[in-house]
Amino acid sequence: MGKNKLLYPSLTLLLLLLLPTDASVSGKPQYMVLVPSLLHTETPEKGCLLLSHLNETVTVSASLESVRENRSLFTDVVAEKDLFHCVSFTLPRSPTSQEVMFLTIQVKGPTQEFKKRTTVLVKNEESLVFVQTDKPIYKPEQTVKFRIVLLDESFHPLNELVPLVYVEDPKGNRIAQWQNLEVENGLQQLTFPLSSEPFQGSYKVVVQKGSGGTAEHPFTVEEFVLPKFEVQVRMPKIITILEEEVQVSVCGLYTYGKPVPGRVTMNMCRKYRNPSNCYGEESNAVCEKFSGQLNNEGCFSQQVNTKIFQMKRQEFEMKIEVEAKIQEEGTEVELTGKGATEITTTMF
Structure with missing residues (x-):
């Protein structure tokens, strides 16, 4: 009743x-x-x-x-x-x-x-126990935060004494524990810090109920390394002095093959053969700068007019060099890639 x-x-x-x-x-x-x-x-x-x-x-x-x-x-x-x-x-x-x-x-x-x-x-009236951590993966020296929720079978919060709560590492060692824990209004929040060199792998929070049953919740500890990526500059190996345009593409790819999201800054220069230090960088090379957002394939392409590089003049080096920098979206990690194309007077 x-x-x-x-x-x-x-x-x-x-x-x-x-x-x-x-x-x-x-x-x-x-x-x-x-x-x-x-x-x-x-x-x-x-x-x-x-x-x-x-x-x-x-x-x-x-x-x-x-x-x-x-x-x-x-x-x-x-x-x-x-x-x-x-x-x-x-x-x-x-x-x-x-x-x-x-x-x-x-x-x-x-x-x-x-x-x-x-x-x-x-x-027997059995309480329902839920355990939740604030995130699934932690790095060494981070603080693990978790909560214990106790409800009755009608999902009403309980005031109950929990005999034992402990955290177990991948080797089965207890690295933290709480005894006779008072849970009020169905909720108790706990924290503990990880050491600087913990075992990496799967950990678990174990809650032992008064009835003898247990509830568990897993989490992972690992040394998180940002995904590495490569900046690739793609352009023709050789162009003639009569070429009016040259196609340059810059792509960012992670080591596992996926495209990098972010922005690119590209500097395209033709250097003087005998640069002078008297007039700054402008006396060292003729340059043009481009920037833009990488597309879904992690690439940025630019059709460059060669007129600025004065292709027929001999006082310049017979090559055009490109330096491209990609800044990864979200992390602001920036990596650089380089490329070059040779300028020839030989007609193909």
Whole structure:
């Protein structure tokens, strides 16, 4: 009766079992004891007695019996007229997760006696334990933060004493533990720091419940290394002095082949053969600069007009050099790649 979802099937079951065979006849005495067919230990339950159409004084007794104990629900309740009476009771925790008990009802009067026996299922109330860490992977010297949530079977928060909580490393060593932990309003939050050189691999938080069961939650500790990538500059190996344009592409690829997201800055120069230090960088080379966002393939392409590089003049080196820098999105890690194309006077 303490749990609405169990009440109605229970009442139907016991109503059929406990009514006298002639109860359907109008005016005949009727007796009914209402007890849930599923009872939980350590939780208040309720049993009710209904008597109607009495024509004499009767006494009623009801009890629950099992191999380990007998428990009275009603003891010699006396009724002279119609009666509806309820009592609350709490069953102690069972040594097993569930057991079957016998419900015995006895009604006695001067001219009649009625006795019936049926079974009910008794289960230990089990709390639901959830463990959650603030992230799945940690690095050495980071702080592991986790929470323990305790709920009853109806998902209501519990106040409960947890005998033991501990953290176990990949070698099976306990590296942190808490005993007799008070959980209030269903929630307890804990932290512990990792050492500078912990074992790398799979760890777990273990919560031992008062019932003897356990709940676990895994997490991983590893030395996280940023993915490495390469900057590739793609351009023709040789161009002639008559070429008006040259195609240059810059691509960023991780070592495992995936494209790099980010931006590129590209500097394209033709150096003087005999640079002068008197007039700064402009007297050392002729340069053009480009920048842009890498596409979905991790590349940036530019069609470059060669007019600025004065292709036919001999006082320049006979090559164009490219230096490209890619800045990875999110990390701002920047790597550089280089390329060059030779300028020739030979016509193909």
